[in-house]
Amino acid sequence: MKFALAGNPNCGKTTLFNTLTGSTAHVGNWPGVTVDKREGVYKKASEPVDIVDLPGIYSLSPYTPEEVVSRNFIVDEKPDLVINIVDATNLERNLYLTTQLLEIDVPVVVALNMMDVLYKNGDSVDLRVLEEKLGVKVVEISALKKKGIHELMEVAIKEAKNKRKGWSVLLESDIHDLVETAKGLFEAESVDSPLFHAVKLIEGDEIEVKNHVKLDSELHEFKEKAAKNEFDGDFEGVVADLRYKYITKNISKAIKKNVNNQGLTKSDKVDKVLTHRIFSIPIFLIIMFIVFHLVFSEDLLGLNRLFGVTTSNETAVNVFTGMGYDDMASEALEEASAVLDLSEEELAELNLTLLDPDATAEEKEEAQAQIDLYNLMTNLNIQYELEKATDEEIGEFVDYLVDVYKEGNEELNDQVAVELEGIPSPGVFLQSWMGFATGSLIDLFRSFMPEDKWYTGLVCDGLLTGLDSIFSFLPQILLLFLFLSILEDSGYMARVAFIMDRAFRKFGLSGKAFIPLLMGFGCSVPAMMATKTLEDEKERDMTIRIAPFFSCGAKAPIWALLAVCVAGSFLGDIFVFSIYLLGIVIAILSALVIKAFSKNKEVPPFIMELPQYHLPQVKSLLVHLWEKFKHFIYKASTIITAAIILIWFLSSFSWAFWNGMVEDINDSILASLGHALKYVFYPCGWGLGEDGWKYTVASITGLIAKEDVVATMAQLGLEEGSIGLSNAAIYSFAAFNLITFPCFAAIATAKSESSKKGFVVTLIWWIAASYVVSIVVFLIGLLFEVTWILGILGIIASIGLVILVWILGQKLTTKDKLQEA
Numbered sequence: 001m002k003f004a005l006a007g008n009p010n011c012g013k014t015t016l017f018n019t020l021t022g023s024t025a026h027v028g029n030w031p032g033v034t035v036d037k038r039e040g041v042y043k044k045a046s047e048p049v050d051i052v053d054l055p056g057i058y059s060l061s062p063y064t065p066e067e068v069v070s071r072n073f074i075v076d077e078k079p080d081l082v083i084n085i086v087d088a089t090n091l092e093r094n095l096y097l098t099t100q101l102l103e104i105d106v107p108v109v110v111a112l113n114m115m116d117v118l119y120k121n122g123d124s125v126d127l128r129v130l131e132e133k134l135g136v137k138v139v140e141i142s143a144l145k146k147k148g149i150h151e152l153m154e155v156a157i158k159e160a161k162n163k164r165k166g167w168s169v170l171l172e173s174d175i176h177d178l179v180e181t182a183k184g185l186f187e188a189e190s191v192d193s194p195l196f197h198a199v200k201l202i203e204g205d206e207i208e209v210k211n212h213v214k215l216d217s218e219l220h221e222f223k224e225k226a227a228k229n230e231f232d233g234d235f236e237g238v239v240a241d242l243r244y245k246y247i248t249k250n251i252s253k254a255i256k257k258n259v260n261n262q263g264l265t266k267s268d269k270v271d272k273v274l275t276h277r278i279f280s281i282p283i284f285l286i287i288m289f290i291v292f293h294l295v296f297s298e299d300l301l302g303l304n305r306l307f308g309v310t311t312s313n314e315t316a317v318n319v320f321t322g323m324g325y326d327d328m329a330s331e332a333l334e335e336a337s338a339v340l341d342l343s344e345e346e347l348a349e350l351n352l353t354l355l356d357p358d359a360t361a362e363e364k365e366e367a368q369a370q371i372d373l374y375n376l377m378t379n380l381n382i383q384y385e386l387e388k389a390t391d392e393e394i395g396e397f398v399d400y401l402v403d404v405y406k407e408g409n410e411e412l413n414d415q416v417a418v419e420l421e422g423i424p425s426p427g428v429f430l431q432s433w434m435g436f437a438t439g440s441l442i443d444l445f446r447s448f449m450p451e452d453k454w455y456t457g458l459v460c461d462g463l464l465t466g467l468d469s470i471f472s473f474l475p476q477i478l479l480l481f482l483f484l485s486i487l488e489d490s491g492y493m494a495r496v497a498f499i500m501d502r503a504f505r506k507f508g509l510s511g512k513a514f515i516p517l518l519m520g521f522g523c524s525v526p527a528m529m530a531t532k533t534l535e536d537e538k539e540r541d542m543t544i545r546i547a548p549f550f551s552c553g554a555k556a557p558i559w560a561l562l563a564v565c566v567a568g569s570f571l572g573d574i575f576v577f578s579i580y581l582l583g584i585v586i587a588i589l590s591a592l593v594i595k596a597f598s599k600n601k602e603v604p605p606f607i608m609e610l611p612q613y614h615l616p617q618v619k620s621l622l623v624h625l626w627e628k629f630k631h632f633i634y635k636a637s638t639i640i641t642a643a644i645i646l647i648w649f650l651s652s653f654s655w656a657f658w659n660g661m662v663e664d665i666n667d668s669i670l671a672s673l674g675h676a677l678k679y680v681f682y683p684c685g686w687g688l689g690e691d692g693w694k695y696t697v698a699s700i701t702g703l704i705a706k707e708d709v710v711a712t713m714a715q716l717g718l719e720e721g722s723i724g725l726s727n728a729a730i731y732s733f734a735a736f737n738l739i740t741f742p743c744f745a746a747i748a749t750a751k752s753e754s755s756k757k758g759f760v761v762t763l764i765w766w767i768a769a770s771y772v773v774s775i776v777v778f779l780i781g782l783l784f785e786v787t788w789i790l791g792i793l794g795i796i797a798s799i800g801l802v803i804l805v806w807i808l809g810q811k812l813t814t815k816d817k818l819q820e821a
């Protein structure tokens with residue numbers, strides 16, 4: 001036996017499917033996740049039942065691929081029964097689909113889901129009224145709490161054994177004559193499910209008209225007559241209207257609302273705030289910032305930023321005194337001023353020590369330290385008098401004081417270090433722990449391997465170094481995904497799509513497009529595939545084009561690495577946050593530019609259910625993370641490893657590779673390629689300088705998989721502490737890698753999902769946009785004197801976004817279909 005599960009998006013189909021078949025399919029909170037049809041087997045009955053999970057749909061009209069898939073499956077492949085899942089908390093909307101399913105000649109059982117929520121609100125449903133008005137069996141269930149599942153299947157198996165003829169609510173309406181006539185036409189041709197086809201033909205349904213041209217013209221005359229009598233001829237609208245009328249008139253009687261609870265549900269109350277016309281976007285930004293803060297910040301809760309020490313000389317002293325180390329503080333200052341008092345001769349003597357061949361290394365070091373301190377102090381002193389010392393210089397001085405004391409007092413050293421560095425966020429903490437673990441592992445490996453052998457180079461400098469650089473970011477990425485999954489599972493992401501719909505409509509994108517885009521935060525490949533849910537080809541192309549701008553998980557290691565490297569690494573979280581925002585802003589701008597060049601028609605209205613908020617289930621979160629982890633391991637062990645070996649070879653040998661490995665990496669094949677290409681990236685900043693070719697090469701390996709950017713950088717010796725880029729160039733490098741071609745897998749997906757012409761435009765768009773944005777970012781960076789660019793850009797980007805969306809929100813006069821629902 002074969003049963004199909006049909007229902008609106010978010011009615012709990014996937015949850016029920018998983019319960020029935022025991023599989024761990026993805027449970028999402030938005031429509032569009034279930035694009036494909038999935039099958040499983042229910043084994044707990046006397047005979048096994050095949051279960052097919054159809055995509056979520058609101059109707060059987062031919063407007064989306066999902067609707068067509070579901071309709072064809074039920075009408076053509078004829079399952080033994082359709083289990084129509086209905087969200088009991090949203091009966092009116094859900095039953096609209098039911099009224100259409102009932103017209104097909106197939107047994108139907110209505111599974112009234114989410115009953116747990118309904119009962120919790122103190123409401124109830126009169127099943128007898130429902131069954132009478134729909135003419136089919138209705139069973140109460142809770143897919144989540146696994147209640148009523150057995151009963152449902154028992155009833156379904158029994159019903160599946162009886163044939164059922166289609167029935168329509170329209171037969172009880174003013175157009176029943178027309179419906180009967182049309183049905184008669186199909187019966188004469190002995191078509192299956194004549195009633196269903198009849199109603200569709202009356203609606204003027206595209207597919208139906210195409211398949212039955214003759215019947216359509218025959219019916220035409222009857223339609224004209226009916227139209228003359230009562231209607232204005234828009235039969236599609238008339239039919240929809242009649243369906244809703246029937247539902248409201250008869251079925252809302254079946255619901256018994258708790259009289260004490262007529263007002264808003266808890267979810268509604270929360271939504272008043274979270275989807276507020278004005279506050280929703282800032283709230284979204286704040287929530288996202290908190291996520292990035294917890295994952296990427298080196299300074300938890302901004303403790304150090306707020307009470308930090310790097311702002312003035314006075315606080316420098318306070319580090320010591322505040323900690324009860326008054327003596328040391330004054331000692332430090334004393335020593336500093338003693339140095340400042342050096343006479344000319346003493347200074348000369350120190351310089352001589354540096355040149356003295358007899359002096360020990362220690363003496364030289366000491367002399368150098370004194371000279372450095374002297375230079376620093378004099379400089380500061382002069383500038384103080386001119387009141388010109390910058391925070392950075394004072395910070396340098398403080399660092400110096402700390403250095404002086406590091407030597408002498410380990411215990412103090414630890415405390416000062418904590419005070420100066422702030423407390424790391426959980427993400428950074430996990431990352432440093434993981435980095436330490438993988439780093440130690442490499443050292444261990446190295447100690448067992450013979451030196452100076454090519455395979456030691458391959459294993460240690462190639463494979464292990466490359467993989468280590470990615471693996472050390474794994475905990476951070478998983479943590480980021482944990483937070484995103486929590487937002488998704490709680491129902492918040494569905495709100496984000498709704499909020500964004502209000503804004504995106506203006507840019508020629510509907511919120512429906514925003515759902516695939518949000519998925520892009522995970523991976524562009526499923527995001528692009530999810531564009532199947534969009535009706536308009538142009539919109540699909542555009543959504544695919546901007547999907548990679550929503551920074552995917554594979555790019556996260558790049559941001560994590562660069563976050564540590566930007567000057568004043570306390571800004572790491574702001575840096576990453578601003579990168580994500582930059583992506584969204586560029587996506588919006590792209591949509592605007594593309595729209596300006598095309599005559600796009602009105603964006604179709606977007607209807608989606610806002611699911612009730614609920615606590616995410618631990619199990620489903622773990623499934624998300626496990627999938628992510630598996631994907632990561634798979635990628636690391638295949639395509640990334642392959643790329644690392646390739647890069648190792650290219651960077652270890654020259655064109656004359658038969659001569660053995662090169663001593664200097666600058667003689668390698670990779671270097672020659674990088675040198676040839678780096679000029680292109682001179683205007684971007686990161687192509688300049690002696691490491692310019694390395695960044696060029698790293699960006700190119702990003703085509704294979706974005707993780708390879710970091711792996712290649714590590715192999716070429718660009719790591720935390722050795723990134724010789726200015727902040728402007730770092731930011732520009734990040735922007736380029738964010739916007740340019742995604743990985744091969746995503747490019748291939750884009751090719752198969754877009755139109756031919758659209759795909760070519762997409763390729764051009766990716767390279768052009770990334771190049772231009774990278775240059776602009778670098779120039780702005782130079783303009784702002786670099787140091788604070790990150791913070792500034794981040795803040796500007798967020799403020800810009802808020803204002804833009806706010807203005808647009810004000811302008812929108814169309815009513816929110818959703819809030820009414």
Ligand code: GDP
Binds near residue numbers: 009012014027141489
């Ligand atoms: P689909 O889009 O129809 O496949 O819906 P899903 O199975 O993905 O479910 C949507 C959301 O509703 C998920 O967050 C589920 O956990 C939740 N859900 C599903 N069934 C129930 C139920 O019976 N009760 C409650 N409270 N939540 C449910």
Ligand code: MG
Binds near residue numbers: 013027028
């Ligand atoms: Mg689903």
